[in-house]
Amino acid sequence: MAEENDPKGVASLVAPITSKDPKRADEDKPKSKEDENVSKAKAELKAETDELSEEDAALKGELEMLVERLKESDTTLYRPALESLRTLIRTSTSSLTSVPKPLKYLRPHYAELAKIQQSWPDHPASSLLDSVTSAVGLGKEEPAVSDKSLFADILSVLAMTYSDSGKRETLSYRLSGGSEEDPGLWGHEYVRHLAAELGEEYIARSDPDARRPTDDLLALGLRLVPFLLTHNGEADAVDLLLELESIPSIIPHVDENTYARVCLYMVSCVSLLIPPDDKLFLKTAREIYRKHGKYTESLTLALRLQDSELIKEDFEAPVNPHMKRQLAYILARQQVNVETEDETLAEILNNTKLSENFKLFGKELNVTEPKSLEDIYKSHLESGRSGAPANVDSARQNLAGTFVNAFVNAGFGNDKLMVEAEEGQSWIYKNKEHGMFSAAASLGVSLLWDTDVGLSQIDKYAYATEEHIKAGAMLANGLIHSGIRTEMDAALALLSEHVESKSVPLRVAAIIGIGIAYAGTHREDIREILLPAIGDTSVSMEVASMTALALGFIFVGSCDGEVTMTILQTMMEREEAELNSKWGRFLSLGLALLFLGRQDASDATIETLKAVEGPIGKQALVLVDICSFAGTGSVLKIQEMLAHCHDHLDPEKDDDLHQALAVVGIAVIAMGEDVGADMAIRQFNHLMHYGEPVIRRAVPLALGMLSASNPVLTIMDTLSRYSHDNDLQVAINAILAMGLVGAGTNNARLAQMLRQLASYYSKEADCLFMVRIAQGLVHMGKGTIGINPFHTDRSLMSPVAVAGLLATIISFTDAKGFVLDKSHWMLYFIVMAMYPRFLITFDEEGNLLPATVRVGQAVDVVGQAGKPRTISGFQTHQTPVRLGQTERAELATEEFMSYSHVLEGYVVLRKNEGFEKEEEKMDLK
Numbered sequence: 001m002a003e004e005n006d007p008k009g010v011a012s013l014v015a016p017i018t019s020k021d022p023k024r025a026d027e028d029k030p031k032s033k034e035d036e037n038v039s040k041a042k043a044e045l046k047a048e049t050d051e052l053s054e055e056d057a058a059l060k061g062e063l064e065m066l067v068e069r070l071k072e073s074d075t076t077l078y079r080p081a082l083e084s085l086r087t088l089i090r091t092s093t094s095s096l097t098s099v100p101k102p103l104k105y106l107r108p109h110y111a112e113l114a115k116i117q118q119s120w121p122d123h124p125a126s127s128l129l130d131s132v133t134s135a136v137g138l139g140k141e142e143p144a145v146s147d148k149s150l151f152a153d154i155l156s157v158l159a160m161t162y163s164d165s166g167k168r169e170t171l172s173y174r175l176s177g178g179s180e181e182d183p184g185l186w187g188h189e190y191v192r193h194l195a196a197e198l199g200e201e202y203i204a205r206s207d208p209d210a211r212r213p214t215d216d217l218l219a220l221g222l223r224l225v226p227f228l229l230t231h232n233g234e235a236d237a238v239d240l241l242l243e244l245e246s247i248p249s250i251i252p253h254v255d256e257n258t259y260a261r262v263c264l265y266m267v268s269c270v271s272l273l274i275p276p277d278d279k280l281f282l283k284t285a286r287e288i289y290r291k292h293g294k295y296t297e298s299l300t301l302a303l304r305l306q307d308s309e310l311i312k313e314d315f316e317a318p319v320n321p322h323m324k325r326q327l328a329y330i331l332a333r334q335q336v337n338v339e340t341e342d343e344t345l346a347e348i349l350n351n352t353k354l355s356e357n358f359k360l361f362g363k364e365l366n367v368t369e370p371k372s373l374e375d376i377y378k379s380h381l382e383s384g385r386s387g388a389p390a391n392v393d394s395a396r397q398n399l400a401g402t403f404v405n406a407f408v409n410a411g412f413g414n415d416k417l418m419v420e421a422e423e424g425q426s427w428i429y430k431n432k433e434h435g436m437f438s439a440a441a442s443l444g445v446s447l448l449w450d451t452d453v454g455l456s457q458i459d460k461y462a463y464a465t466e467e468h469i470k471a472g473a474m475l476a477n478g479l480i481h482s483g484i485r486t487e488m489d490a491a492l493a494l495l496s497e498h499v500e501s502k503s504v505p506l507r508v509a510a511i512i513g514i515g516i517a518y519a520g521t522h523r524e525d526i527r528e529i530l531l532p533a534i535g536d537t538s539v540s541m542e543v544a545s546m547t548a549l550a551l552g553f554i555f556v557g558s559c560d561g562e563v564t565m566t567i568l569q570t571m572m573e574r575e576e577a578e579l580n581s582k583w584g585r586f587l588s589l590g591l592a593l594l595f596l597g598r599q600d601a602s603d604a605t606i607e608t609l610k611a612v613e614g615p616i617g618k619q620a621l622v623l624v625d626i627c628s629f630a631g632t633g634s635v636l637k638i639q640e641m642l643a644h645c646h647d648h649l650d651p652e653k654d655d656d657l658h659q660a661l662a663v664v665g666i667a668v669i670a671m672g673e674d675v676g677a678d679m680a681i682r683q684f685n686h687l688m689h690y691g692e693p694v695i696r697r698a699v700p701l702a703l704g705m706l707s708a709s710n711p712v713l714t715i716m717d718t719l720s721r722y723s724h725d726n727d728l729q730v731a732i733n734a735i736l737a738m739g740l741v742g743a744g745t746n747n748a749r750l751a752q753m754l755r756q757l758a759s760y761y762s763k764e765a766d767c768l769f770m771v772r773i774a775q776g777l778v779h780m781g782k783g784t785i786g787i788n789p790f791h792t793d794r795s796l797m798s799p800v801a802v803a804g805l806l807a808t809i810i811s812f813t814d815a816k817g818f819v820l821d822k823s824h825w826m827l828y829f830i831v832m833a834m835y836p837r838f839l840i841t842f843d844e845e846g847n848l849l850p851a852t853v854r855v856g857q858a859v860d861v862v863g864q865a866g867k868p869r870t871i872s873g874f875q876t877h878q879t880p881v882r883l884g885q886t887e888r889a890e891l892a893t894e895e896f897m898s899y900s901h902v903l904e905g906y907v908v909l910r911k912n913e914g915f916e917k918e919e920e921k922m923d924l925k
Helices: 022-028 033-049 054-071 075-091 101-119 147-162 169-177 188-206 215-230 234-243 247-253 259-272 277-291 295-305 308-316 321-333 343-349 354-364 373-377 394-408 433-446 451-462 467-480 490-498 504-517 524-530 541-554 561-573 584-593 599-609 615-628 635-644 657-670 674-690 693-706 713-722 728-741 748-760 765-778 799-814 824-833 913-924
Strands: 838-842 852-858 871-878 887-891 896-898 905-911
Touching (some): 054 075, 147 169, 188 215, 188 234, 215 234, 247 277, 321 905, 354 838, 373 765, 394 433, 433 824, 467 504, 504 541, 524 541, 541 561, 541 584, 541 799, 561 584, 561 599, 584 615, 584 799, 635 657, 635 674, 657 674, 657 693, 674 713, 693 713, 693 799, 728 765, 728 799
Antiparallel strands (some): 852 887
16 A cells, blocks of 8 residues: 555556565565564554554554563663553453454564563562552552563463464463463453463373473462452353363352352253263362252252262251251152151151142142043044944953053042942952953052052952952052151061062062162162072072062162172073073163162173173163163263164074163163253154164154153154054054153143044054053143153152153063063053152141242253343242143242242242331332
């Protein structure tokens, strides 16, 4: 541009330039990248010079004059020049989208300034006066710094806009200067830039080939954290300390204004982290919550860590008895027992009043009236495919009616078929042999949680002459105690005498009854009773496998060494033909459940299983792997499961059951983590297209596991499509999955789909049987009971519920061998996952307290600015109220304060005294 304005005209532009010209010779030299950057910056500035306003031109001139002063030999000029540069840079204001002008005008001089700074000797601050210079406009006294250090600070800021990527000059100048002043004085962008470079530098120094000390990086990082926390950068502070491998260092810097956002972000990151960072994040967040007296939050995290010491510590921490009651309700929901001498707390921990409160909840919703089978089937709405009467096995349909009646009227204890049937007219006698077993056991579901009335009702059948009725009564005794603890230990007293019975149905019923009744209790006295049956090679594989499964239920997630060793020994000692029987999968499942959610704790067992020959070794290996990482969302483990599905095996030559288990495993690992679950659904679509038959049959089961009691539209439509598959086993599993997805939701769309399927499969006995079962599941507890294992705002996974769901689904990996044959009672495994979907509020005295709440879809507010709404599309209700799986409740007014951070299940409220004062003021006005 300058040349175009040349008064000599165009001639000068085209005049020949010979190679002798010294300027030309310099230009011909190859330029370094640094020289190119300087030239580029100068060219850009030259182009903008004509457009500068007077103010900008003056600023540019002043900055250039200060740079010239730093080049001079008079050292007394340096300090004032540096002070002026610092002041101009700090006080510059600009829009959010452009570079501050001082930084822009100093860009061409950056390389030159860097060389000047290097040439200066290290010496202390110029004078005492300089050492206490105040930062302009900030009113803070700064510590004494040498001229060279101050120069390094200024270059550190300039390097943000000039430096080449990869050099990390912002950080290196900051560290070399050794400045003690707060980095936040240079602004938010500088702190963020420094944090980014700190992470990169830490990784570079941690490289095993070039390991160098990192103490200076951590020290600087800890000086950035307070600034980030006080400037809405909680996520940045956590990310920085994660990269510096020092997450616990955040605890002293968090205060009452920032702890909630910091912990929310940390907890939401857990599913994306690899061990041991995931546990470290939970422990750190728990410490922060404890420091601020948030006991329900800290107990929730202790439960996620499955650490009994931390759970006990959190339970005993609060002095307030009402807070202790609230903590007891949370522990009871997770079925974790803590020793206490307080009778009120013991009653809560034992879930003693669950039945009473559930019936009260049903009364409020007006659903206590028993439902008949026709109320569920609505056969008049089923359009038959042909005019010919359906040729259906009536015994099979009576059996289906048994399950439907039990699931629909579960917990209310007043169904007409079983509980209130007239003497001699009981539905049991309309079934044959094994059907009588399931019919008698259905009493336990109808009378679920009601141990007082239930035991007397079941007692009528406990001494029946018919072996199967007696066995069903044994199982019913176990079912009514699911999730309930009693001082009498009635379940153990009634069932233990039949554990060594000569009758296989009676023995299996007693063992499974004990397993369901004491699931999650980790009781050693029960282990002594059951364990011998696993190692005894004289007992059938059915008894040994069911015993292993029952112990898996009781010691779920405990890593119990004795049970583990006994099962492993059995796998090595038993005949291969026995281990390869259909019952073998439950032996493996019993072992796997011991490590549920314990991640790397199963490593030794996995190594041992590699030595177990035959198909059972592979099956156990896959099951232990998936249970260990259940609900973690571990991407690496999901990839391992997909790798198992990759092989195309010949079912006649190879056992391919482990592939079906791997498919279910993808869902077990991904559930509870939304992004992982969405990705898993895409993988299932691929497996359905390209997988072998055994894999295709397992896909619907995996979808049912992934979305239990959560009827997502896309999943419902996918399962509806699979329910018409040419492979009847795929169709049967898809129908069950439709029941699992809609369990306890009364979903009208699903109910209509199932009615259409009842017409479609009117001549297929097995499929029609499954349609009826699915209808019973969808209307479970008349829409008041769910089976999703995640609760407390989907932050806690119930190990007992996962065990029940997994056992049910594994039985459908061979539906014709179990549920559609003589082991239909396995459908009752699902009882372990059943729990009311209610919110009931109490006052501090323990009395019911109706409160106004808003119920809406839960919204993810992690990292959002301000105080965003946590629910959307809400409706206002009076408690008790029913909650969906993805719904969240919050108090509608400030009349009451909640002891719990989540409004779900049982919640203790206290009166807000400030609210009454506000009302009084309003009245006065």
